[in-house]
Amino acid sequence: DVPAKIIDGKATAKDVRDEIAAEISRMKDAIGIVPGLAVILVGDRKDSATYVRNKKKACESVGIDSYEVNLPESATEEEVLKFISDFNDDPAVHGILVQLPLPCHMNEQNILNAVSIDKDVDGFHPLNIGRLAMRGREPLFVSCTPKGCIELLHRYNVEIKGKRAVVIGRSNIVGTPAALLLQREDATVSTVHSRTKNPEEITRQADIIIAAVGKPNMVRGSWIKPGAVIIDVGINPVEDADSPRGYRLVGDVCFDEASKVASAITPVPGGVGPMTIAMLLSNTLASAKRAHNFK
Ligand code: NDP
Numbered sequence: 001d002v003p004a005k006i007i008d009g010k011a012t013a014k015d016v017r018d019e020i021a022a023e024i025s026r027m028k029d030a031i032g033i034v035p036g037l038a039v040i041l042v043g044d045r046k047d048s049a050t051y052v053r054n055k056k057k058a059c060e061s062v063g064i065d066s067y068e069v070n071l072p073e074s075a076t077e078e079e080v081l082k083f084i085s086d087f088n089d090d091p092a093v094h095g096i097l098v099q100l101p102l103p104c105h106m107n108e109q110n111i112l113n114a115v116s117i118d119k120d121v122d123g124f125h126p127l128n129i130g131r132l133a134m135r136g137r138e139p140l141f142v143s144c145t146p147k148g149c150i151e152l153l154h155r156y157n158v159e160i161k162g163k164r165a166v167v168i169g170r171s172n173i174v175g176t177p178a179a180l181l182l183q184r185e186d187a188t189v190s191t192v193h194s195r196t197k198n199p200e201e202i203t204r205q206a207d208i209i210i211a212a213v214g215k216p217n218m219v220r221g222s223w224i225k226p227g228a229v230i231i232d233v234g235i236n237p238v239e240d241a242d243s244p245r246g247y248r249l250v251g252d253v254c255f256d257e258a259s260k261v262a263s264a265i266t267p268v269p270g271g272v273g274p275m276t277i278a279m280l281l282s283n284t285l286a287s288a289k290r291a292h293n294f295k
Pocket of ligand 1: 145168169170171172173174175192193194195196199212213214215233234235236272273274276
C-alpha cells in the first residue's frame with residue numbers, strides 16, 4: 001500500500017496569502033486603495049471570538065483593513081441591521097461578515113439578507129447561493145469553506161471534470177455549496193445526508209469525497225474507493241487525556257484508515273481550516289478590485 005499524499009492546507013493557505021498580499025500592494029501602489037473587511041460579532045461565545053480574532057490577524061498579515069464591531073448578547077436585531085446598513089454604504093468596506101451563530105432572539109435570515117450582495121464575502125446571501133446553483137449565472141462570492149476545498153483540489157492538480165464526487169453533508173454553508181461547485185466543475189455529484197441509507201455504498205463509488213458532517217471519524221477506510229481523494233472539512237473535539245487541553249481535534253474521516261486507501265487526503269487540523277480564512281481574504285480582495293474596477 002502506498003500511503004496517501006497529504007494535502008497540506010496550511011502551506012497552501014500560506015501561498016494564497018502571499019499572492020493576496022502581493023496583489024494588495026500592487027493595488028495600493030496603483031490606486032492608493034486597500035481592501036476593507038467589517039466583522040460583526042454579537043455575544044461572547046468563546047469559539048466565535050477566536051474565529052473573529054483569527055480573521056482579524058489574517059487581514060493584518062496581508063494588508064486588509066479590518067473594522068470590528070462587538071455587540072453584547074442583549075443587542076437588538078435593529079442595532080445589528082443598522083451596523084450592516086452603515087457598512088453597506090461605507091466605501092472603505094468591501095466585505096461584511098456577520099459571525100454565526102447569532103443569539104437566538106435574532107432572525108438570522110433577516111440579518112444575512114441585509115448584507116449587500118456586493119459585500120457578501122461569506123457568500124451566504126440567498127442571491128449568491130441561488131446564482132451558484134444556476135447554469136449561466138455567476139455568484140459574486142462563493143462561501144469560503146467550500147471554495148477552499150475546491151482550491152485545494154485545483155492546486156493539487158486533482159481532475160474534477162467527469163469524476164464521481166460525493167459530498168457528505170448538505171448545510172447551506174458547506175455541503176450544499178460544495179456540491180454545487182463540484183457540479184459546476186463537471187463532476188457527477190451525489191449528496192449524502194442524515195437520512196441516506198447505506199452511505200458507504202455511495203461513498204465507495206467516489207473519486208472525490210468532501211466530508212462536512214461534524215461526526216468524528218465517521219468515514220472509515222472501508223467506505224473509500226482505493227485511490228480516491230479525500231477532503232475532510234470536519235472539526236470535532238474529542239477527549240484526549242494526553243493533550244494539555246484535554247481534547248484534540250479530529251475530522252469526519254478516520255485519517256489512519258483512510259490514508260491507507262486514498263491517494264490524497266487533507267489532515268485535521270491543517271487541511272481545510274486554514275484555507276477557509278485564506279478564501280475570506282481572497283473574496284475581500286476580489287470585492288475591492290471589483291468596486292474600484294482594478295484589474
Ligand atoms: P451542519 O451541522 O450544519 O450540517 C451537518 C450535515 O451533516 C447535515 O447536512 C446533516 O444531514 C449531515 N449529517 C449529520 N449526521 C449525518 C450522518 N450520520 N450521516 C450523513 N450525514 C449526516 O454542519 P456544517 O456543515 O456547518 O459543518 C460540518 C462540519 O464541518 C463540522 O464539523 C464543522 O465544525 C466543520 N466546519 C469546518 C470549517 C472549516 O473551516 N474547516 C468551516 C465550517 C464547518 P441533515 O441535513 O439530514 O441534517
